[in-house]
Amino acid sequence: MTSADILSSSGKYPERVKLADAYVRENSAETARRVSMFLTSFNSVSKESKERSITSGFRDKMSNTRARGAKASCHLFGMAVDIEDKDGRLDAFCVANEDLLKHFALWVESPKHTPGWCHMQTRPVGTGTHIFLP
Secondary structure, eight states: OOHHHHHHTTTTOTTHHHHOOHHHHHHHHHHHHHHHHHHHHHHHHHTOOSOOOEEEOOOOHHHHHHTTOOTTOGGGGTOEEEEEETTSHHHHHHHHTHHHHHHTTOEEEOGGGOTEEEEEESSOOTTSSSEEOO
16 A cells, blocks of 8 residues: 555545645655555455555545545545455454554544455544444
């Protein structure tokens, strides 16, 4: 996973790359770095060989509104990524490995609220846990 993957949502929205300012680009690079390390751990345990696609990465204000995202969504700042998880294995791995989420400084929305995808973000939440309710 790269910053460009997050900025364009795995190439689905290439026009969004131009909308990202330096702050968003820096955040997306850091998000890609942390999430990639976490996914490496997931892939080594799950023996998964295919790369999961990003269903939503960076969103400008208009696309965030269309997606019904929160007004201060981490997606607006390049600090969040939604990863395809139709089989639920990535979410299950997150729940079983909260220590790894903590190690990589990642926070995940509760899988009960994200069917079919896994929302990961680099901005901390106030719950004290790395798996949170939206």
